[in-house]
Amino acid sequence: MITTAPKDINSYIAGFPQEVQPVLQQMRRLVQATVPEATETIKYGMPTFDYHGTLVHFAAFVHHIGFYSVPTSHEAFQEDLKGYKVGNGSVQFPLNQPLPTELIAKIVKYRMQENLETVSMTENAC
Template structure:
């Protein structure tokens, strides 16, 4: 990475890397945009982030890998597919010297979109049930 300053945009973040890494980052970005056209791009925790009904996914470049962050649920749901990569509770490391699994990224993004939508629906339903007006009974 060329700069230690926190980037203000995803473009600025990507521009800080060598051309070969920029190409990978841009392809990851395009893959996510294609699956989540309604998501908003932002920088969170100093890295590219997509938000749609809450945090969707984050990604970042490092010296030897791309970090992909789908929060713990994304990793849990795709344990079999990510088992060949180094991963933690909420992160997956895709080595730069191996092909990036764009199809897996698509699947994870679709999963996270559905998961966030379900959480949003539950929140709305909960608000409706806790904020329903009470009937006032008339005394005769």
């Protein structure tokens, strides 16, 4: 597990056991493929994707991948998230199960649209 703050997503992923790294890479590739224009960074010590604001964060834990897409997407995907432990703005995807790639992609697209709508409203208010 990570003992120092990672400087980028590569170093974040490298700080985890070999068996966890492919899941983190899969999450990274999925977000990249869903919103290719998104930029990568580290915020709050977690891999973060930005696209006209924060899009999503993810983080590895002992038994799960935490996926953070802010609470608004929880409401929109309440039915889809029923099989997962959900917190305030987070979803836990167990490491012993395949990532729900279609669901994650839908949530990322939803967040992208939210960010674009926020930018549009801000521009129209000026």
